[in-house]
Structures are given as C-alpha cells and as structure tokens.
Amino acid sequence: MKIGFALPQAGSVSTRENILHFAQEAEQAGYDSLWVFERLLYPLEPKQTYGGTSWPEAYQRVLDPLDTLAFVAAATDTIRLGTSVLDFLYTTPAQLAKRIGTLDVLSNGRALIGAGVGWSEDEFAASNVPFARRGPRMTEFIEALLALWGPDPVAFQGEFYQIPATLFQPKPLQQPRPLIVIGAYAPSSVARAIQLADGFNPVAAPEAAANQQLIGMLRKAWYDAGRTSAAPEMIVRVNHGYVAERPLAANRQFLTGSIDQVYADLQQLAAWGATEVFFDVSGHYAMLPDGYQQMLQQLAWLREIVAPVQQLKNA
Secondary structure, eight states, X not given: OEEEEEOSOBGGGOOHHHHHHHHHHHHHHXXXXXXEOOOOOOOSSOSSOBTTBOOOGGGXXXXXXXXXXXXHHTTOSSOEEEEEEEEGGGSOHHHHHHHHHHHHHHTTSOEEEXXXXXXXXXXXXXXXXXXXXXXXXXXXXXXXXXXXXXXXXXXXXXXXXXXXXXXXXXXXXSSSOOEEXXXXXXXXXXXXXHHXXXXXXXXXXXXXXXXXXXXXXXXXXXXXXTOOSSOOEEEEEESSOEEOSXXXXXXXXXXXESHHHHHHHHHHHHHHTOOXXXXXXXXXXXXXXXXXXXXXXXXXXXXXXXXXXXXTTTO
C-alpha cells in the first residue's frame, strides 16, 4: 500500500512558502504522493449545500490544482503528484490533455489523475457548461482525452466535443497515459470507471464497515465486468482522519487515533483491497492561526507509519 498526504492548498495555510516546505518535507519523509483538489469558486448563495451544510470557509481560497502541482514538481524529484479530484467538465478535453501532458513531462512522469464529474451548479454556470447530462458528457470527455494522448495525428467527433485532425503535443511521459481513477458511487459512474479508467477514488467513511462494503462493491463490479487481468487501483481519500498523541476510545472513528490504531486501520484497508490511502487534514486545520504547524505535526506523526506500511504493498 502507498501512503500520501494532501498539500496545504486551501484556506489561510495555502501560501507559497507552506506548499514548498510541505512538499519537500513529505518527499523527504518517504511519502508516496501529494494531492490537490479543485474548487472553482465560492458562491455567496450556493444552489447546493455541502453535504447538507454550508460550504467550508476554507473553500473561499483554493489554489488551482494543476498549477499547484506544476510548482511542486519543480521543487521535488520522486514523489507522485495527484488530483482528487479534477472536475473534468469545467474545461475542454484539448485544454486538459495539454495541461496534464505538460505536468507529466515537467514532473518526469509523476502525474496521477483522480477525475470527477462535478456537483456544483454554480461552478458549471461559471464554466458555461450545462449541468444536465453530465454523465454522458463525462464519458465522451474521457474518450476524447484518451484520443488526444494517442498516436498523432488525432481526431475526435462526438456529440459534445469535436477535435479536427491534428498533431497534439506534448503527450504524457507515462505511457500509454498517467493513471486515472474516478470518484464513483452511482452505477453509471462505476461503469464509466470500469470502462475507461484504472480504478476508483472513494472517500473513506468514519465507520469501518462502510469502507469494507464500498470497496467490496467496487471490486465486485470491476471483476463482474470482465476486468480480470489486473486488480483495480483503489486510492482512498481520508478527509476525517487524524493522528492523536494517545489512543482514542473504542468508539473512535475509523482511521483516527494513535499511530498504532491508524496503522491497524490501514492494514485493514489493504486487506479489503485499497492500494493507496492519502490523508487530507485541511478540514481540521486550514483556517486556524496555527493550522500549518498542526498539519506539519500530522505529517510527522504519520511518518512513523509510512515506512512499515510500505511492507503492505504486496499484501
């Protein structure tokens, strides 16, 4: 199993100096990956709530995900650079293929793409993209993206996107392309991930059983669809987890607690089929006066389990 950490990309902690320092600290500590997400804007009267509540205050300031990773690529050498998730439909296949290809070239083949359809009607309106029929549009978007990364000359004619016969460079350094995982829960999204991607990017639940059920469902759908030559990539994003100085009570949330408790939970995730886990603690610390120091502390505590967790890679 691989272990990653989200960059301080949002809120008051998202400064140039913090991102640079954090990325270098994570690479030096042996982490496998660094992660960013996409938030286009912060509507004052949003059409959708955020999980039933108001949008997090940290969303008022979110640095561009691919620009942030390009900056980090120049300051690191080996750590992989992931998105969880890019909302593909806010742009066009040609624009995104160019940007991801550029990131992969400049990072020497370290780009890792988590893709999402997007859920904010306000962000779709700002992108001048219809909110309706997002699923079929997403399927065609990925098909066009893969075509652009294929051998030149390339062309694509679809319902939503048309690309004239063209030479298209740069191609990603990774061949045939960077790893793509999709945040998928609905049956249509799961089917799209099975057809066009390398696996899934689920968000961890606070209850252990819910994670076992979700990962099991995704893996079953993968194999039932005939993709039996390789197991799906299962990159689990953890938004609620954190490491504490002392063990937490038995009713603690999954992936929280002492080093030993979190390590045991990671072993359990590996046994269920997770291939990578990354922690995003910005929800806890992004807007605190000492938030960056708190994030560094989490990075340091989790470092104590990064090395032994590497032994789970072949589990």
